Amino acid sequence: MGFTPERATEQLRWERVMAAVPDTAMMREYHYAMTRAPHHAGTEENYRLALYLRDLWDGFGFETEMVRYDILVPWPVDLSLRLVHPEVIELSVTEPPIPEDPDSNVEGALPGMAAYVASGQAEGDVIYANYGRIGDYRLLDGMGVSLEGKIVLVRYGGTPGQMRGMKVREAANRGAAGVVISSDPEDDGYVRGDVYPEGRWRPWEGIQRGSFLDVPIYPGDPLTPFEPSIPGVARIPLEDAENVQKIPVQPISYGEALKILEHMGGDVVPTEWQGGLPLAYHLGPGPARIEMDVQYDYQERPVWNVFGKVVGSVEPEKFVLAGGHRDSWVLGARDPTSGAVSLLETARGVAAAVAEGFQPRRSIVFGSWGGEDFFLLGSTEWGEQFAEELQENMVVYINRESYTSGNWSAAGNHSLERFMIETSKDAPHPEAATLFDAWQGQQPGEALRLGALGSGSDYTVFLDHLGVPSLNVGYGSANGIYHSLYDTYYYYQRFGDPGYRYGVAQADMVGRMVMRLANAEILPFDFSGAARVIAGYVDELVMLDENGLLRNELRAIGAANATMRVAATETNGILATLLDGSAAALEQNRNAVDQVNALIMRAEREMIDERGLWRRPWYRNLVYAPGYYEGYAAKTLPGVREPMEDGAWDVARTQAGMLVEALERVTVALTEAGMVARAATMRVIS
Ligand SMILES: [Zn+2]
Known part of the structure; x- marks a missing residue:
């Protein structure tokens, strides 16, 4: 998905170079080193670990950067x-x-x-x-x-x-x-x-x-x-x-x-x-x-983010960001260090591919946030500082924090659902032939789905405030040491992921996701799939509207979404034809390809409305938000759903109008992408 046949073969070869790297002994070593002292937000130790990561990434050959914010952080007296x-x-x-x-x-x-x-x-x-x-x-x-x-x-x-x-x-x-x-x-x-x-x-x-x-x-x-x-x-x-x-x-x-x-x-x-x-x-x-x-x-205490970057070869300003937090409540062996060390192994793998000549079209950035546990401090401030730049250039955010052995879970924008499922077919699993098989085995007979993202980790600013599509993925199971003194390296060796087999498999999967998104000739988004999921959300709202007070508005949303689905399906078809051709022909149409990719990126951004949601204008994504009363769990189509649930019908009507406009803007972007691609296809064929 996203590649011409010849480039797809090449891509798989580079992924195999990356996949040969993640290693249990290295994970254990990093994990031990990063869980020796408490490192909550604002501490010297959390800063020291930022330097530790920066030095490792320097060693991998990445361009590194540290960014500081001074944030109000309470410590107990x-x-x-x-x-x-x-x-x-x-x-x-x-x-x-x-x-x-x-x-x-x-x-x-x-x-x-x-x-x-x-x-x-x-x-x-x-x-x-x-x-x-x-x-x-x-x-x-x-x-x-x-x-x-x-x-x-x-x-x-x-x-x-x-x-x-x-x-x-x-x-x-x-x-x-x-x-x-x-x-x-x-x-x-x-x-x-x-x-x-x-x-x-x-x-x-x-x-x-x-x-x-x-x-x-x-x-x-x-x-x-x-x-x-x-x-x-x-x-x-x-x-x-x-x-x-x-x-x-x-x-x-x-x-x-x-x-x-x-x-x-x-x-x-x-x-x-x-x-x-x-x-x-x-x-x-x-x-x-x-x-x-x-x-x-x-x-006000210092909170540091660290970044390590592989510079893209064709569109270096565009980038895929894979990140997770570094700070913890105490030692944080599970939350978040397990995720950080698995991501380190992804980074080491990508570095190995780059060393052998892998040159992604777009840049790949690895990030480590400070102050997630106090709540999303480092990622939020960075997202607010570089809002315009990120909206313009950030292709996808992949969040990786705590993991343990257990089931695979994946949540994020539904335009990336097909991409995730396809990628899982090439990723390994400790107990099954592929991650796809294991994932399917968790829910036999059911179609694989991405969950909707609410909040609870560092994707929040990107998804909900900026409209940058985000994914939160990983293995996990329930535990009894969350945010306690007992979330230790010692615990992790016995009950977290003994032997780090899941950590290595996860490093592989995340590596493939990052490398594909950075290197795809055409960005692998599927808005037809997203529209199918949104249609389901609209049906839920219709059920909620027992007295038909919002009948016309919900019909308008359904119609706008159906129109978007038609446009998306048509564009998907044109893009598939374009990708059936030769890589060289695509390269000759470089301008058109760049334009198509920019329009695909714009489509997700169009789900943002600057006016924001009811009671909370910072939240601007009209499809996904954490529930006002839940905080973690997602409310989908939140602008309309939440006022309906609380009986604020006028607000629901206004927000319904905003949602229709957003869906229309997405349709325009996708239609335009289809037109540019069609023109390019004709040039390729003639
Ligand atoms: Zn965490």
Whole structure:
């Protein structure tokens, strides 16, 4: 896909050179080196690791660059949490080392902190609110339970994928004084299996740290929305930062949560709210009463991104970026270092191909972001700084962070679905003939699909703010050490990817994706496939529109999408004919080919509307966004869907109009690409 037959053969030969490189021993060596000390955003160690990567990439022969941002990052000063009634118990906010795991005994580990919450004290009776999802709070609203002045106890997780911050925003909106959040053994502890160090699941003392930034409003530095955190850019006052939580929050382990739940009265919770701790959960309020005092030091701290580049031979300004973050909460062997070292092996493989003469048409850039875990700091600020340039020149962003052995998962723009599936047929798998076979084996009899991207990692600014198509791919399985002290090299050797077999296979697949996207004669996008997926989303909206209040608007969207599909299918056909010809003939039509590629790139950009989504203008992609109440899970056609769900019909109508216009712009770009390609085909044939 994207190559003439002769260039396709050549391409496969270069990919084999790359694929011979990724190696388990090298992965282990890099992994060990990068997990020796805590390296959260703003630390010396995180900077040191940036230099480590830069030096490695220099050694690979890449052009390297480091970029710095000064971003408001909170570090904890004092965190305390205490049950004050009916008995007094000091609750722990730190995790003890585990004797079997030498790495868990480390200096400088952050305690169980919550980033971007209010400093301050709070005291109140406790109410249990399950996962703290919008549906959970609405159930409490319906029961007449007031959160005013209360401390809300919620658990992490819940489906659809919910980020922490929204659990707190909605509690604060209902007047809560503070939030205490814990894991529940039902979700990632002993209910699932043996706990660490015997097994992979969360031990009684394990705490999930995390960022509570209100990401669906905007990610990155809270003080510089829409702008990069560089010298000369004005910062807004912290009180005005809409994405910082307004009440104090404290994460604890489920072992500590049990001490609160033991003292809860009131009604027994609804069945689905019952977690895995050995008692019946009660709603409260009280008699358990909590006193919390959390103090953070908010400072501008340096956050570094590092890049390593292979310069393209034909269109050097155009580039494919494969990146992932480097910072972690503590040692971060899984999150994110596993992904970083797998990507390093991809980079080493690409470097080997380049050394033997591989010259991609477009540039290939490898990137390492600082400050993802506080929430997408380095990638967001970079995306905001170079917005125009990236919209013009960045072909695709491929995100690679944490991975472990397990199932393959892939999400991203559906115009790249066919490309992903085709590429997987040439990629290896530790237990199957190809990745494609294994992927198909995960869901026998079903068509392979890309998931829709919401948020949760560094693709957010590219996809949602700039309209640069993005992919988030990798192997993975559930674990119980997420964001804890126990996410260590020692854990990873036993329960992550023992032997790094999946890491090597993944390095191979990502290498092929990067090399194909950088070297394709015609960019391998398929908007006909995207239109088919969008048609499914429109059907969902029709179902949602029970009273037909948006009937005409939804019809117009469906029609615009159908027109786009016709144009895309026709253009696909013309491009296929063009690629059936000889590579030399294509080269003679260099101008036309460049123009076609530019139009294909423009097509995805056209899904952006500068006016942005309802309640959050930073989000401008009309097809994909993280849900306003979810934060992680995607809402598709969000501009129309979310106001429909909340009954804001006028907003939905306006956004429907914007979506129709966007689909029409895509159709124009694709039609134009088809016309230019057809003219070129005639020249090739005559
Ligand atoms: Zn991560």
